Amino acid sequence: MERSLILVKPDGFRRGLTGEVIRRIEAKGYTLAALAVVTPTRDQLAAHYAEHEGKPFYEPLLEFMSSGPVAAVVIEGQECIKGFRSLAGATKPTEAAPGTIRGDLGRKWAGTVDENIVHGSDSPESAAREIGIWFPSL
Ligand code: RTP
Numbered sequence: 136m137e138r139s140l141i142l143v144k145p146d147g148f149r150r151g152l153t154g155e156v157i158r159r160i161e162a163k164g165y166t167l168a169a170l171a172v173v174t175p176t177r178d179q180l181a182a183h184y185a186e187h188e189g190k191p192f193y194e195p196l197l198e199f200m201s202s203g204p205v206a207a208v209v210i211e212g213q214e215c216i217k218g219f220r221s222l223a224g225a226t227k228p229t230e231a232a233p234g235t236i237r238g239d240l241g242r243k244w245a246g247t248v249d250e251n252i253v254h255g256s257d258s259p260e261s262a263a264r265e266i267g268i269w270f271p272s273l
């Protein structure tokens with residue numbers, strides 16, 4: 136069964152939206168395989184966002200992601216990688232469609248990096264790599 140690594144980012148966690156994100160995941164029919172509250176280390180974030188190293192938003196992204204605890208969730212279900220990205224909506228909250236997590240709950244904020252509430256793996260390879268970063272024992 137396919138798995139995906141979801142993060143409720145510091146903005147979502149701080150605003151008490153973890154339950155709302157999990158509600159939408161469960162309502163869609165996906166199963167929770169692991170769940171943890173984690174204060175990310177710089178090393179974890181550098182590994183997680185290795186593909187973005189050197190981009191202009193890389194440092195602000197790591198700073199934003201270091202700003203508080205996140206909820207890390209492994210979900211399971213048929214095509215849940217693509218399915219969760221549909222639930223999440225477009226990367227920029229102001230472009231995400233209503234009905235999506237980012238469209239309903241995300242917002243443009245003062246910093247370089249949008250507060251877009253969630254991360255979801257973008258391929259089976261990314262999912263396997265990211266699950267190893269956040270849940271080394273899985
Ligand atoms: P994610 O990885 O968080 O699920 O989001 P994504 O696939 O939709 O977006 P990605 O391109 O992987 O970018 C990762 C995160 O970096 C921030 N970002 N800011 N200012 C910008 O142009 C910019 N581009 C990306 C966002 O927080 C995005 O979720």
Ligand code: MG
Nearest residue numbers: 254255256257
């Ligand atoms: Mg991404």
